[in-house]
Amino acid sequence: MRKNIVAGNWKMNNDLAATKTLISELIELKKTSNTEIMIAPTFVNLLEASKLLKETSIKVVSQNMHYAESGAFTGEISAKMLKAVGVNTVILGHSERREYFNEDDLILKEKADKALQESMEVIFCFGEQLDDRNSENHFKVVENQIKNALFHLPSSSWKSVILAYEPVWAIGTGQTASPEQAQEMHAYIRKLVAEHYNTSISEDVSILYGGSVKPENAEEIFGKLDVDGGLIGGAALDAKSFMAIINSF
Ligand code: PGA
Numbered sequence: 285m286r287k288n289i290v291a292g293n294w295k296m297n298n299d300l301a302a303t304k305t306l307i308s309e310l311i312e313l314k315k316t317s318n319t320e321i322m323i324a325p326t327f328v329n330l331l332e333a334s335k336l337l338k339e340t341s342i343k344v345v346s347q348n349m350h351y352a353e354s355g356a357f358t359g360e361i362s363a364k365m366l367k368a369v370g371v372n373t374v375i376l377g378h379s380e381r382r383e384y385f386n387e388d389d390l391i392l393k394e395k396a397d398k399a400l401q402e403s404m405e406v407i408f409c410f411g412e413q414l415d416d417r418n419s420e421n422h423f424k425v426v427e428n429q430i431k432n433a434l435f436h437l438p439s440s441s442w443k444s445v446i447l448a449y450e451p452v453w454a455i456g457t458g459q460t461a462s463p464e465q466a467q468e469m470h471a472y473i474r475k476l477v478a479e480h481y482n483t484s485i486s487e488d489v490s491i492l493y494g495g496s497v498k499p500e501n502a503e504e505i506f507g508k509l510d511v512d513g514g515l516i517g518g519a520a521l522d523a524k525s526f527m528a529i530i531n532s533f
Contacts (some may be wrong), residue, residue, distance in 0.1 A: 285488065286487065286490045286512050287513075288319045288512055288513045289319065289320045289322065289446060289492060289512060289513040290321055290322070290526075291321075291345060291448075291513070291515050291516065291520075292323045292324065292516050292520025292521075293324045293494075293515055293516065293517050294323065294520060295347070295380070296326060297521055299329075300328070300329055303325050303329040304332065306523055307333060307337060310323070310523050310527070311337075311342075312523075313523055314342070314527065317530065318533075319513065320513075321341065321342045321530055322342070322343040322345045322407075323343075323344060323345065323520070324344075325344070327346065327347075327361055330370075334370030338370070343373055344371050345374065345375060345407065346361070346366050346373070347374075347375050347378065348375065348381060349361055349362065349366055349395060349398070350362055350398075351398040363398055363401075363404055367402060367404065372404050373404060374395075374404055374405075374406060374407070375407045375409060375448075375515075376392055376399065376407065376408050376433075377392045377395075377408050377410055378409045378450070379411060379455060380455075383452075389428070389429060389433050390432070392408075392432075392433040393432065393434075393436070396408060396437070397437075400437070400441045400444055403444070405444045405445075405446065406444060406445050406446065407447075407448050408433065408445060408446070408447055409448040409494070409515065410430055410447075410449065411455075411495070412425040412451055412452065413452045414453035423472055426449065426472070427472075430473065431476075439481055439482075439485060442477075442485045442488070442489060443488070446489070446491075447473060447489060447491045448492040448493075448494050449466065449491060449492070450494035450515060451465075451469075451495050454494075454495025455495045455496070455517065456518060457496060460496040460498075460505070461495060463505045463508050466493045467511060470493070470508070470510035471510045474486045474489070474491065474510055492511075492513045492514050494515030497514040497516050497519060498519050498529070499528035499529055499532070502514065502532035506532050506533055516529055
């Protein structure tokens with residue numbers, strides 16, 4: 285059975301003090317629900333976040349990791365280092381990583397392999413640029429991103445994979461994909477997974493939507509058949525907005 289998940293990607297926001305404050309607000313506002321909640325603070329605040337959320341069901345997630353075991357990779361963080369501070373889920377392939385840090389399908393394939401080899405869970409992000417959509421290339425672009433980085437995986441790995449469709453033109457722009465556009469792409473992705481693997485895997489994989497999700501539009505987007513939750517940027521930085529989005533299911 286696939287899960288409903290709402291994950292907050294804090295990006296390069298919130299220092300230690302702000303991290304503590306936002307987490308305590310989330311704990312206070314959190315209601316019992318079947319939706320899995322995740323937050324992704326910056327690397328330096330993961331340990332503190334893990335400690336503060338230890339007794340709760342809110343998962344602490346990393347925004348990135350390196351694919352190597354260890355070694356001369358100045359400024360990078362390994363899977364084992366994340367696990368040592370209580371982080372067992374990692375976001376890979378966010379469009380900002382692809383765009384500003386040149387992460388391509390090959391690097392992301394290696395990162396996904398490493399995370400899964402370390403028994404971590406992967407939130408794999410992908411999505412088309414506006415030009416791709418305008419030229420009606422969006423299905424092909426998304427298909428290639430997923431195929432190139434994930435379709436070599438054995439079936440058994442898919443229980444640890446979460447997909448996140450994030451059209452680049454909708455991230456941080458206030459311009460959300462319509463619920464119909466999200467549903468159309470999510471159904472397409474689920475069909476791809478079914479064709480390459482089987483329907484048991486495709487029906488079980490959670491597919492999140494990301495890109496300007498707000499309390500005002502979450503219910504309609506999450507109401508679509510193949511949308512199993514969201515990856516939230518801006519609106520995850522405010523406890524009330526984030527909780528309102530979570531409570532939209
Ligand atoms: P946004 O970001 O909600 O601010 O558009 C989404 C994301 O980058 O994951």
